[in-house]
Amino acid sequence: MSGAEAVWRAALAEGRFLLQRGVASGRAFFPPRGFEPGTGGDVEWFEASGLGEVYSVTVIYPKPPAQAYAAVLVTLAEGPRLMSRVVAEEAVIGMKVRARILEEDGAALLVFEPA
Amino acid sequence: MRGATAIAGAATFGVGRCPGWSALEMAAEAGRLAVAEAGLRLDDVDGVFICLPDDLFAGLSLAEYLGVRPRFTDNNRTGGASFMSHVVTAAAMLAAGQIDVALIAHGSNQLSGGGRLSTPAKSNQWEAPYRPLYPLSSYALAAARHMFEFGTTRAQMAAVAVQARAWANGNPEAFAKGDLSIEECLASRMISSPISVRDCCLVTDGAAAIVMTRTERARDLAQPLVPVLGAAAATWWNAISQAPDITTTAALESGARAYAMAGVKAKDVDVVQVYDAFTINTILFLEDLGFCGKGEGGAFVEGGRIGPGGALPVNTNGGGLSCCHPGMNGLMAIVEAVRQVRGAAANQIGGVEVALAHGNGGTLSAQATVILGSAATL
Numbered sequence: 001m002s003g004a005e006a007v008w009r010a011a012l013a014e015g016r017f018l019l020q021r022g023v024a025s026g027r028a029f030f031p032p033r034g035f036e037p038g039t040g041g042d043v044e045w046f047e048a049s050g051l052g053e054v055y056s057v058t059v060i061y062p063k064p065p066a067q068a069y070a071a072v073l074v075t076l077a078e079g080p081r082l083m084s085r086v087v088a089e090e091a092v093i094g095m096k097v098r099a100r101i102l103e104e105d106g107a108a109l110l111v112f113e114p115a
Numbered sequence: 116m117r118g119a120t121a122i123a124g125a126a127t128f129g130v131g132r133c134p135g136w137s138a139l140e141m142a143a144e145a146g147r148l149a150v151a152e153a154g155l156r157l158d159d160v161d162g163v164f165i166c167l168p169d170d171l172f173a174g175l176s177l178a179e180y181l182g183v184r185p186r187f188t189d190n191n192r193t194g195g196a197s198f199m200s201h202v203v204t205a206a207a208m209l210a211a212g213q214i215d216v217a218l219i220a221h222g223s224n225q226l227s228g229g230g231r232l233s234t235p236a237k238s239n240q241w242e243a244p245y246r247p248l249y250p251l252s253s254y255a256l257a258a259a260r261h262m263f264e265f266g267t268t269r270a271q272m273a274a275v276a277v278q279a280r281a282w283a284n285g286n287p288e289a290f291a292k293g294d295l296s297i298e299e300c301l302a303s304r305m306i307s308s309p310i311s312v313r314d315c316c317l318v319t320d321g322a323a324a325i326v327m328t329r330t331e332r333a334r335d336l337a338q339p340l341v342p343v344l345g346a347a348a349a350t351w352w353n354a355i356s357q358a359p360d361i362t363t364t365a366a367l368e369s370g371a372r373a374y375a376m377a378g379v380k381a382k383d384v385d386v387v388q389v390y391d392a393f394t395i396n397t398i399l400f401l402e403d404l405g406f407c408g409k410g411e412g413g414a415f416v417e418g419g420r421i422g423p424g425g426a427l428p429v430n431t432n433g434g435g436l437s438c439c440h441p442g443m444n445g446l447m448a449i450v451e452a453v454r455q456v457r458g459a460a461a462n463q464i465g466g467v468e469v470a471l472a473h474g475n476g477g478t479l480s481a482q483a484t485v486i487l488g489s490a491a492t493l
Contacts, residue, residue: 005240031241056263056361058255059308060248071247073256073356083242083356093263109244 004032007045012108017099019048019078030080050099051077051115057091074112085111117376118342118493120206121333124153124326125453130439131290133320134227138167141322142222143180149324154337155216157181160326162214164189164201168223168233168442177220186214194236194476195390196348197221198445199369199483203346205327215328222322223441232318233442236477239354248307251315251393253355253478255307258395261362262309265410269309271417272394273300276313276436278422279391283433285423286461290319291437314394316435316444323446325453330493339457340490344469345377348483355478362410365482366403366473373484374405377469381405384486385467386455387427388448390475391434397421400473401429404484423462431455431462445474445483452487468492 002010004020008031011018020043021028022036028046029037036043055073062068070091075081086097097112126148129141136144142165150157163185167173174188189204191197198219205217225233238249247253261267277297283289300313330342349365349372352358374380381404389400398412406427407415415421421429430436432451435444452470454460469492472485 056256056260057308058247058252058259058310059305060246060252061305061307069246071242071245071252071256073361081356081358083245083247083354085245093259104244107244 004034008032009108012101012110015101017048017050017101017110018045019080020045028078028080030076030082048099049077052097052099052112054086054091054093054095054097055081057093087111087113116206116210117344117378118330118488119210120327121330121340121342122325122453122487123328123333123336123338124149124155125450126152126324127288127447127450128322130288130321131319132226133224136224138169138222138224139173139176139180141224141320142167142220142324143177145222145322145324146177146181146218146220149326150218152338153326155326158183159216160218161186162205162208162217164191164205164217164219166190166192166197166221166443168225168235193350193481193483195392195443195445196474196476196481196483197443198449199346199472199474199485200348202327202343202449202485203348203483206343206346209327209329217327218324219327219446220322220324221441221443221446223443224320225442226318226320230318242354242356250478251310252307254393254395255310256355257361257399257479258309258393261395261398264362265413267398267413269301270297271413272309272314272398273297274416275391275394275397276300278416278419278425279430279434279436281422282431282462283437286432286438288461289433289438290317291433310393316392316440317437319439319441321439321441321447323450325446325449341453341456341487342490342493343485344379344488344492345373345375345486346484347372347376348481350481353477353480358479362399364399364403364479366400366484369482369484370404370473373486377486377488379469379486384469384471386431386452386464386470387429388452388470388472389430390444390448390473391430391436392444392475394436396475397429399479400475404471404473428464431460431464448472448474449485452485456487456489
């Protein structure tokens with residue numbers, strides 16, 4: 001049996017974005033863990049809706065000729081927050097987004113696009 | 116615990132540029148100076164506390180270098196909060212009689228050694244694929260959200276840098292001097308929006324050390340008494356994506372506990388030293404430490420309030436932004452607070468009875484607050 005991170009990555013590689021929640025509390029969290037943070041309670045996996053909202057944005061300006069790119073924090077509809085990228089011209093705080101899974105550097109990568 | 120221990124010695128070494136020295140050599144030299152000015156001998160030291168950028172076993176290395184056999188060694192690695200955290204541990208151990216003389220030291224040769232921030236820390240596996248600059252983009256995300264929620268402006272953040280420079284201009288030890296205007300800050304190169312070059316602390320060499328004893332012993336030593344009135348630490352996350360509210364840090368908690376232990380409030384603090392890795396830090400910590408309300412920090416730092424002649428002197432040595440930033444700045448802030456209480460700072464504030472020094476580690480992750488007083492506060 002694998003740890004929670006490996007389970008999550010295997011699902012992502014199959015095109016599924018999973019989240020966990022506490023069985024007793026129903027509270028969703030991310031990143032994946034072997035138990036509910038704060039309580040140690042049992043957890044269950046479920047399919048994320050993929051919906052979220054941009055919580056913050058920073059645009060990173062590397063030395064030319066490298067292109068500027070944005071890193072964002074997304075608050076998921078289920079509550080947890082994660083760092084990601086929005087595949088769009090511009091990402092702004094408050095933007096509604098939807099999850100998408102890309103392949104990058106030989107691995108599945110969770111990104112978002114405007115909803 | 117209030118006032119049970121005191122800072123009996125404080126020193127800096129190699130501030131700014133110190134070519135030809137290793138981080139350990141610099142920390143040890145600062146330690147030797149701090150022990151000597153306290154009126155103690157190296158072999159009095161029986162507790163060693165240190166965090167170095169390039170040595171996971173730094174406490175063992177420092178003890179060996181000093182030629183002492185400590186009863187306790189602490190390599191706490193909470194970034195820039197390490198040294199305030201060391202004060203928490205040292206105060207408790209001194210008060211309990213487990214050690215008698217604590218040496219807390221730090222050194223870095225990151226300017227002479229390469230000119231980039233020297234840290235073994237990096238983004239975790241959940242954030243790294245999105246290529247944030249570590250740690251800078253995490254602070255940028257906090258700043259962007261603070262601007263969105265509270266209307267904080269880049270000019271207000273620039274005001275923090277400009278006032279830090281004004282303090283540095285009066286401090287012979289400071290590395291960055293000369294005129295700096297808000298316009299220059301705003302025009303400086305953007306790195307990770309909204310943080311531009313002038314929102315960032317320096318990359319310098321530098322070392323610092325303090326010596327702590329029980330207050331009854333410190334009374335008979337060489338320097339004016341600087342009792343530790345309060346000290347507390349708090350950790351709320353590691354990765355910035357795990358912050359429930361990115362505009363409120365654990366300084367809210369470490370500050371509240373340090374104030375409670377010290378029996379003082381923000382309004383009683385005469386001079387403030389906060390770890391200003393980026394200009395937004397000063398704004399966040401002034402809010403979380405109760406000097407103004409949440410969201411009011413941007414307006415609070417305008418109009419010269421935290422600069423020379425201002426109502427609340429903040430980072431009176433020039434801070435990490437303009438005095439010195441040897442990778443982790445916490446100990447420099449404590450040394451400046453000690454100097455202010457002693458009446459021996461370069462930019463001395465009149466009648467300092469209570470000084471606060473606040474450290475920040477990681478990506479606004481770990482916070483620790485130390486409140487020092489004069490002998491009159493006991």
